[in-house]
Amino acid sequence: MSERTTCVVAGGGPAGMVLGLLLARAGVEVTVLEKHADFLRDFRGDTVHPTTIDLLDELGLGKRFAALPQSRLDKVTFPMPDGGELVVGDLRRLDVPHPYIAMVPQWDFLDLLADAARAEPTFTLRMNTEVTDLLRERGAVRGVRCRTRDGTEGELRADLTVGADGRWSLVRRRSGLRPKEAPVPFDVWWFRLPRRESDPAGMLMPAMRNRQFAVVIPREGYYQIAYIGAKGADAGLRAEGIASFRARIARLMPALADRVDALESMDDVKHLDVRMNRLRRWHADGVLCLGDAAHAMSPLGGVGINLAVQDAVAAAHLLAEPLRAGRLTGADLAKVHRRRWLPTVAVQGLQRLLHRVIVEPVMAGRREGPPRPLVRLLGAVPKLSFVPAYLIGVGVRPERAPAFARRPPPGC
Missing domain, CATH: 3.50.50.60 (FAD/NAD(P)-binding domain)
Known part of the structure; x- marks a missing residue:
């Protein structure tokens, strides 16, 4: 044809x-x-x-x-x-x-x-x-x-x-x-966590601590989160399992620690090979x-x-x-x-x-x-x-x- x-x-x-x-x-x-x-x-x-x-x-x-x-989103902010x-x-x-x-x-x-x-x-x-x-x-x-x-x-x-x-x-x-x-030294892992009506809106708020970095994007009804880690780390993160990943996110973003159980498995975490x-x-x-x-x-x-x-x-x-x-x-x-x-x-x-x-x-x-x-x-x-x-x-x-x-x- x-x-x-x-x-x-x-x-x-x-x-x-x-x-x-x-x-x-x-x-x-x-x-x-x-x-x-x-x-x-x-x-x-x-x-x-x-x-x-x-x-x-x-x-x-x-x-x-x-x-x-x-x-x-009307502003981009960094935590102090x-x-x-x-x-x-x-x-x-x-x-x-x-x-x-x-x-x-x-x-x-x-x-x-x-x-x-x-x-x-x-x-x-x-x-x-x-x-x-x-x-x-x-x-x-x-x-x-x-x-x-x-x-x-x-x-x-x-x-x-x-x-x-x-x-x-x-x-x-x-x-x-x-x-x-x-050269790009990092990759991104995307996932969602619940968002509540009492949570702040209108900002793009990164989290930085413990050699880790994440960006929290408020969406309708949930947060879309980009966890930024070392390039090539995907296999290791998945081998550690979801419990370890939840703990990692809770330490990085304590304000969201009460909802990390929404991540049921590493299938909920999507890897982006950054280029x-x-x-x-x-x-x-x-x-x-x-x-x-x-x-x-x-x-x-x-x-x-x-x-x-x-x-x-x-x-x-x-x-x-x-x-x-x-x-x-x-x-x-x-x-x-x-x-x-x-x-x-x-x-x-x-x-x-x-x-x-x-x-x-x-x-x-x-x-x-x-x-x-x-x-x-x-x-x-x-x-x-x-x-x-x-x-x-x-x-x-x-x-x-x-x-x-x-x-x-x-x-x-």
Whole structure:
């Protein structure tokens, strides 16, 4: 079975779905292939940043997004030895329509984008369809080979193939693009603990002590917790068993010690092998990588989704007209990389700095909190909390929705 489209997108994550929606609104025939039957996956990134919420407003989806179940974070804090907190990033200082990070289950966010995209006649979403290889003609990529859940194999030819299939991207690998890896000394273990009505809300509060580090993210009805430990420690943690892990978490976060029994087994603790990398070149002839396929990010700051969405918006701006006119070139694809290079490098630079000055010293036992110079500086000049809030919430080069994709909200 062989079919044809103008643009095929491998991966129905944030980058793939945003790109599919925007290109379809430009009148480009676009097909998104997602290997799973739905978007339901635990512990995918769920942070939706101010610029992404602004984008949804511009697309006419703001009211529908606001109706989704969500919690909101308006500051990033670090615990102090005296029991107080140091506000490192205060999003309330941002002069933006939505000065907060919305914590929304990613499946709800993706369902919203999919519903909006299906309203466009040139959009197709194929679930249960996995990309297995790339199609080539005279060295250029001209689409993909794919397989459905029932084993049916086929070909989908396209003028452009987009790899939005994550940090282990098959499209990236098959196209010969190789990322440059940066060292990351830690991995993350995700789990949930119950949240009570009396618990504080509206903050992202890390815990640091006993050579351990964790980030507590308040969600609707529960806490999503990232336990940060040494890379390669997963087998040892699982061998110790759930009782040992519960005790570890209780010592690290005494305020949550009365609910660690909610972890019934180590199956409730999901391991993330943290990677930080980026491609030197995001494209080859007929193929482009976006989001984690182009640059895997550290989970610190929860910026991966926002960057992926911004990549997709930039790609739609630059590629919609060449795709519609049938004259896409390598120079057009190179423009996407050039436009998104600085924001990617800036965020990864900030993350590497956070690794070096905060995470690594805590894990090495050199201290149990943020660096003293940082504490003194933010204590003397609280307004400086605007800077990390801006870098996390807005970024170096925020992207706006292209004019062809904008829609008024329903009822206007």
